[in-house]
Amino acid sequence: MANKDYAFYPGCTSHYRGSASNYLVSVESMCRTLDVKLTQIPDWNCCGASVSYAGSGELARHVINARNFALAEQHLPGRDVVATCAACWLNARESKEQLDASAGLLADTNEALKEAGLRYQGIASVRHMVEVLIEDLGYEELGRHVVKPLEGVKFAGYVGCQTNRPFGIAGESFENPVYLDKLVETVGGQAVADYDQKVTCCGGALAVSEPEKSQAQIKDIVESAYDHGADMIVTPCPLCQANVEIYQADVNQRYGTKFNMPVTYYSQLMTVAYGGSAEEAALDGQIIRATRLEEIAATPGKR
């Protein structure tokens, strides 16, 4: 019997060989250590992300999120839905809050869901993986499994937008959330205390459609990490991770910078600190190699 049982909503980027496959792999490794059981919602669908609005009004977007809830209620009853992707969590939670608050909207939604033979009862709730770690397990429990503290590594905790706003994690401040820094410290790393780009937007989906404008944002985010002496950036959001990592080459070209700042997930830090291998932490999934983490993963340690 696993410690905790959840209905897992991995989202479109986290599948095998998706852009956040390294996130998925490391989350699975981390959860193995923490005895957290993730069971994928059968036949889950896309949450609509944040840039699909040209195609439809809000009802259709609530309906697609309600479909995932309905599937979870049907197949994995009694389990909280857990998302690893910030946008998946945000969209699902936004829909849930709207649906739970409006009987009319719920009725319309269920009328549409009926076309797929489903019904959302309003039972299932959705959590972000970070909430599970902090609220269900707690920092103490997370620290208990550390066998290789990430000593001497300095992390810029880049929280970004969508795990932070509009809902936030554990009631923390929108302007200066500290959960990521606390996670870093829990696994023995050093958190940059005054990382001023902590909640700056990386451009999100507009990194694709408005690359110049978004890369100006990304430049600030990476530059500040360098200014504060960080060895790498750590983030809870797959879009943040991708944007801040993969566009550094473009930023270098545009601004004449020489950025080469690794951008990792909290789950990778935890996997390594828990004694996992570089492969288990999916460090081979980095485009900019996180060598400090690779070194720690390579040192012999007790498991």
Place this chain on the structure above:
Amino acid sequence: MPTALNEQALARYRNDFLREVEERVDEGGWVKMCMQCGVCAGSCPFGPHWEHSPQKIFMMIRAGKREEVLASDSMWMCTSCYNCVVRCPRKLPITTIMHGLATYAHRLGLAPKRQPTRDFSVIFWENFTRNGRANEIRLMLRLWFRDGFGAGIRKALAMKEVGLGMLRAKRMSPFEIFGGHGVKDVKGFQAMIRKAQEIEDRKRGFSK
């Protein structure tokens, strides 16, 4: 089609653009609650780029500046960072309103032409509704090639390094081009979306 819808809207609401927004735009009922403090304008990461701040957009709606609002590029500049939302003293769901205005402007055919995020948004919607999940590689290809084959190749070449990096990092799979992952019940998924749009259209007076 868009022109006909626009004419229908004009006839229906005459000069009352605020009411039109309240009835037809997602969360449009909140527009009247703006108290014009301007905190949203100062909180937007794309502040230097858009034509009108959310504050101005809301003021323009109240002032009945229909064409200007619907043709504005501002809503297409929303990165969904929610900074304005958490800072708004009146708790307006500004992000959703901006998205809703974009939806409506696009629907009426009044949104700015060749606006890159507008095009991306359309492509994204089509991409994930095709089989229920977003397909990253097909998404990128559609986007690069939206300006024709030649431009697409140039764009693809420019992005070659990024793509190769992703391939090497096992974070991209060329096989996704052929179908790729998706939901099993595509039929039900699509029928459900069609139904939702039908209900919404009926409620918002787009159709009888």
Place this chain on the structure above:
Amino acid sequence: MAEMKTAAYVCQGCGLGERLSTQQLAQVAQKEGKMALVREHPFLCSAAGVQAIRDDIEKDGVTHIAIAACSRRAKTEAFHFPAVAMSRANLREGVIWSQPDTEAARETTQEMADDYVRMACAEVKKMKAPAGNPEAARNTRLLVVGGGISGMTAALEASKAGYPVTLVEKTAALGGWAAKLWKRTPAREPFQAPAETGVAAMIEAVRADPNIEVRLSSTIARTSGAPGRFSVAIATESGGAATEDFGAIVQASGFSLYDASKLPELGFGKSPNVVDQAGLERLAREAAAGNAPIRRPSDDGEVKTVVFVQCAGQRDATGEHLPYCSGHCCATSIKQAMYFKDANPAVDTVVLYTDLRVPGNGEDFYRSGQSKGVVFTKGAVSAVEPAGNACSVRFRDLILDEDATIENADLVVLATGQVPNSGVDIEKVAQNEPGEWQPDANSVLNLVYRQGKDLPLLRHGFSDSHFICFPYETRRTGIYAAGPVRRPMDIAQAVEDATGAALKAIQAAENAALGRAAHPRSGDLSFPIVRLDGCTQCKRCTVECPFGAIDEDEKRYPVFNESRCRRCGTCMGACPVRVISFENYSVDTVGAQLKAVDVPDEFSEKPRILVLACENDAYPALDMAGMARRTYSAFVRIIPVRCLGSVNTIWVSDALNSGYDGVMLMGCKHGDDYQCHFVKGSELANYRMSKIDDTLKQMALETERVATYEVAITDIERAPRLIDEYAAKIAEIGMSPLKGFA
């Protein structure tokens, strides 16, 4: 009075015994202070210590006591001996807590304590235990002037507290402005819709109250006297007048609406469709009476669009109109827009504002207006142009930064401001000469006071109130301004204001009955005593008294009205021949203290600096500095004064003649944003000290030897620093050449 028997008590508690030689202090009290009885006690404020003092008073007939212990601001309940004259030597806060506990400092610390004991002994011998005001009179009937919401509230609240009231109203009906409203802004949860005014019920309550006597169509023809014995002539329209006596007065004379005809550019007077807020209330009441919607005045047509113009003739920077914000008008316009929206949501209502200000719970009301569809547009209106039955409203849209026009407005409502009904401006309208007094038809109170017929005005023509610290106080003791005559306000605020004023009036009447001072020296039984045979009729006291307490008789001698006095001593500070004193505070009590200080010779390298510190702010700040163990120079000797206004320049020249090296005066901030508890005291002191340079030059002294400072009660860090900086300056200019001559 019986013969003086003196006693001094030296406390050894709170570390005094460890830091000081209390034995030496006792010797000083005995030998130099010439105290008949001297006792040391290990814990003077304990029950045993206090009992020892009480026994001396009761059994040994001690009449004058000097307590050498903590600050006079500490242990006031333990050291409370109203039957005797008492001085306090501040050895704790003023010496051991403000001097470093080091061997090097021991000598100067002891010298400081010795001096404070000398001073306390010298002071007490010049004091008398105050016997109380001889003109004390008890009259608990209150006069309330004005029958609006404020006046009726004051009357009802006073009555509830058991005090009879005479309510005088100029017009033929009670209700004031509120009676002209159709509805009021809501005062209760959920603050979403206009509410009943409640005026009718209030009038009914006043009418039914046997404690309240209402005089309609009446005005005040003459007011003389003082708290506890005001004599007021109430004139009726028919010409009759009856004189009645009152204990205290509440002035609730309200406001008038700013004259909208001064705003022709906003269309007022050009079309009946442009109204002020009062005009809209009238329309609303007429419509409600006929159970019909509000119609367009010009042709009785349907109203489809209403525009509200905020700040009409208000917050005006040009100097032409009102410079201030009246506070209530934004909420009033929201309320009036709801008159239309609640009846018919299809009516367009637009509020044009530059800054929407809805204090209190108005924010909820504002939101309610928004959700009802009232449109709020941030814009500055430049013109309202009536044409036929419609008006065009031209404005600058401040958000979109463009000129815009609302065409076809059926009604335009101008939110003009409140102008106080504060009577005559006593700075501009001189009082009649004694014996030639005549009432002024424009005056509200028609006071016969030397300084003028009405309450002094503070700002923008509003009646005085010391709003910095004590909002209900005025500069006319026992007369309290309430409601919009005091500052702009709405109904909810006026109700609260009038309740407070009624309670203050009751307090003033009761204090007067006991011969005690009103705030801020409430409870003080001393009062100014003038030796008229020495008076030169210079009028300084009558002119400078911040409270208008002193009148003049026909021979131009001052007439003190003790119950009007706040005991600040400004008259004492002003008097060039020093004939004004209090039993426990006089030119002599302070003069004796400063002369009692042992001034070392000029070769000692021990200068002496006299600090005259206001007891309201500077002295407590220095006490608190001691509590926080902030040290300051051991060369200062600090004497608390009631107000810097009470400082007579003789003290300064006496100090300099006695060989002091410098004099610091620490008083409250003066000017427009004054913090003086007595309003004008620190300002007058500053003025007087500006003239002292000539005296210094005559004495061949540097002008730096006298310095005036503004010190606030919060200056706990700064006050000791000022002392040290001044001490350094004195060290720089050197010792006074006048030592040893006194």
